[in-house]
Each structure stands twice: as structure tokens, then as C-alpha cells.
Amino acid sequence: MTVSSQAGIDEATLVAQAREGDTAAFGELVRRYEGKIFRLAQHVTQSREDAEDVLQETFMKAYEHLDQFQGNSKFYTWIVRIAVNQALMKLRRRKTDKSVSLDDTIDTGEDTIVREIAAWDEDPEQRYSREELGGILDSAVQSLEPLYRSVFVLRDIDELSTEETADALGLSVPAVKSRLLRARLQLREKLTRYFKRKGDDAFAYL
Amino acid sequence: MLTCKDFLSELSDYLDESLDAGLRAKLEQHITECPNCWVIADTTRKTIQIYKGMEPYPIPSDVESRLMRALEKKMAAGRK
Numbered sequence: 001m002t003v004s005s006q007a008g009i010d011e012a013t014l015v016a017q018a019r020e021g022d023t024a025a026f027g028e029l030v031r032r033y034e035g036k037i038f039r040l041a042q043h044v045t046q047s048r049e050d051a052e053d054v055l056q057e058t059f060m061k062a063y064e065h066l067d068q069f070q071g072n073s074k075f076y077t078w079i080v081r082i083a084v085n086q087a088l089m090k091l092r093r094r095k096t097d098k099s100v101s102l103d104d105t106i107d108t109g110e111d112t113i114v115r116e117i118a119a120w121d122e123d124p125e126q127r128y129s130r131e132e133l134g135g136i137l138d139s140a141v142q143s144l145e146p147l148y149r150s151v152f153v154l155r156d157i158d159e160l161s162t163e164e165t166a167d168a169l170g171l172s173v174p175a176v177k178s179r180l181l182r183a184r185l186q187l188r189e190k191l192t193r194y195f196k197r198k199g200d201d202a203f204a205y206l
Numbered sequence: 207m208l209t210c211k212d213f214l215s216e217l218s219d220y221l222d223e224s225l226d227a228g229l230r231a232k233l234e235q236h237i238t239e240c241p242n243c244w245v246i247a248d249t250t251r252k253t254i255q256i257y258k259g260m261e262p263y264p265i266p267s268d269v270e271s272r273l274m275r276a277l278e279k280k281m282a283a284g285r286k
Contacts, residue, residue, distance in 0.1 A: 039262040056273055177218060184218060184253060
């Protein structure tokens with residue numbers, strides 16, 4: 001499946017071609033989204049091995065059930081929903097993780113965490129190399145609870161809308177919003193350690 | 207009067223610019239008077255900015271080739 005001529009074709013056309021049995025078109029859809037699906041699967045399962053299984057199962061299922069894709073949501077939202085379901089099944093099977101459901105009720109509005117209040121530099125990320133920055137950002141997301149992590153990845157990294165995120169994760173819009181707020185505040189807190197303006201830290205040794 | 211807690215609970219919608227004008231004005235009033243909430247809003251906005259649109263790493267070549275092999279097999283068998 002090494003077809004580069006498909007690269008410029010829009011998604012709806014590719015989906016239509018794939019439904020007609022065009023395997024090259026489906027291959028192009030896979031190529032477009034495999035990186036994002038693998039990242040999402042890694043974020044939810046926190047295991048490279050499980051993420052690889054999820055990646056394969058997602059596209060296998062998508063191919064198998066292509067007829068059921070309605071076309072009223074984006075193809076990406078549709079495969080995200082498949083991927084999230086597969087990833088949650090992995091977690092349930094592992095059973096070591098208690099927070100296996102994204103539907104677990106969480107109290108909303110209370111105890112939104114703000115411990116550190118320090119201003120950041122104007123372009124704080126420029127203090128770090130590309131690789132360092134990637135490491136900082138990744139480990140901050142990884143340290144979020146699974147409930148918040150999936151919402152944050154879909155909403156703020158993949159830039160799905162609140163409604164699309166709710167749809168993909170099988171959550172209500174208010175649940176997405178409250179989780180997103182907490183995820184953002186927790187990340188802000190974690191990143192403050194790296195990005196705060198030098199001199200604002202009373203305990204700075206440097 | 208808006209409390210800091212009220213401000214925080216609306217922060218996401220404020221940063222996503224999905225609030226109605228009235229509430230938005232109240233929040234903006236609050237951050238002109240509350241330096242802590244201003245810092246929280248500013249650093250949360252930067253947090254979102256930094257992550258937004260982050261491209262995924264290319265998937266490892268061994269993972270990619272196993273995926274493509276599995277799919278080719280599946281496609282050769284045809285769809286149900």
C-alpha cells in the first residue's frame with residue numbers, strides 16, 4: 001500500500017472509494033491517521049504493546065465496518081471512537097487500573113487545583129530544545145489521570161470540538177467540559193515548574 | 207461580584223471564547239482586579255497554545271509494517 005497519488009484527495013472521497021473496495025484509498029486513510037491513533041492509544045493504555053494492538057484492531061474494525069460509517073461525523077471521529085473502545089477493553093482486561101471507565105462519575109466544580117501561581121515568560125517554550133520540550137509536554141500529559149488524559153488529547157491536541165470529543169468518548173458535553181478544565185489546570189500546574197519567569201521563584205538557586 | 211472560584215469554573219469556556227458577552231465581560235472585569243486569576247488565565251492559555259496541534263511522532267517502522275501486513279491480509283480476504 002504505497003500509493004502517494006492519493007495524498008491530496010479529500011477525506012470524503014477516500015472514504016467513498018474505500019467503500020467501493022479501493023484498498024489504496026483505505027491505505028491512504030490509514031496513513032493519515034495512524035500516528036494520531038497510535039498516540040491516543042498510547043495515552044489511554046500507557047503501554048506500547050497494547051497501543052500497537054489497539055492500532056491494528058482499530059483499522060481492522062474500521063475496514064470491516066466501513067459500511068456502517070454514516071458520513072455525518074468525520075471519519076477521524078468515527079475511528080477515534082473505535083480506538084477508545086478498544087483501548088478501554090485493554091484496560092479492563094488488565095484490571096490493575098481501577099479507572100477503567102471514562103464514565104466514572106467525578107465531582108465537578110469543586111477542588112479545581114491551583115497551588116502554584118507564577119507568571120511565565122512570554123515564549124517559555126523557547127528556553128528548551130525541541131526534544132526537551134517534547135519530553136516535558138509528554139510526561140506532563142502522561143501524569144494526568146486517564147479520565148482527564150483522553151479528553152485533553154482529543155480536545156486540545158487533536159483539536160476535536162467539545163461535541164466531537166463527547167461523541168468519541170461516549171461522554172456528555174458537561175462531563176467533557178469539566179474534565180477538560182481540570183486537565184488544563186493540572187497541566188498548567190505541572191508546566192509552571194519549567195516555564196515560570198526566572199526570578200519569580202523565591203527558592204531559585206540559580 | 208464574581209469570586210475566584212466562579213472565575214475558575216468558567217475559565218475553560220472563557221479561553222475557548224464560548225461564553226456569552228455578559229459573562230465574558232464579568233470575567234474580564236475580574237482579571238483586571240485579581241492578579242492571581244490573571245496569571246492563572248494567562249498561563250492556562252499558554253498551556254493550551256503549546257499543546258495545540260502538536261504533531262504525533264511518526265509511528266515506529268516496525269509497528270507500521272506489522273499494521274500494513276495485517277491490513278493487507280484483511281483486505282485480501284475482503285470485507286464481510
